[in-house]
Amino acid sequence: MGILKIKVTDASGADLAGQTVKVSGIDGLQTNAQGMAQFLLDASGAIEIAINGSACWSGDVSALARQEVFQQAGSGFTRVSS
Numbered sequence: 789m790g791i792l793k794i795k796v797t798d799a800s801g802a803d804l805a806g807q808t809v810k811v812s813g814i815d816g817l818q819t820n821a822q823g824m825a826q827f828l829l830d831a832s833g834a835i836e837i838a839i840n841g842s843a844c845w846s847g848d849v850s851a852l853a854r855q856e857v858f859q860q861a862g863s864g865f866t867r868v869s870s
Contacts, residue, residue: 792828794857795819795822796860797858805822810837832849833848842864844858844866845867
């Protein structure tokens with residue numbers, strides 16, 4: 789896979805800075821002013837993505853695009869792009 793970029797937005801699509809994004813096996817990172825966090829991942833294997841402590845996606849790395857967008861939905865986040 790290489791680098792995975794995760795963009796976090798609010799319910800209306802605006803960038804959310806300062807959100808904690810964690811990918812299993814990697815320390816959590818804070819989103820920047822553009823709502824982005826970047827992770828270096830292996831080409832395959834099962835992972836889980838959590839935002840602010842709530843799991844929002846799990847599966848094989850190969851099912852992810854190089855950039856994913858997660859939008860706020862209620863008390864959590866939902867994957868909106870692939």
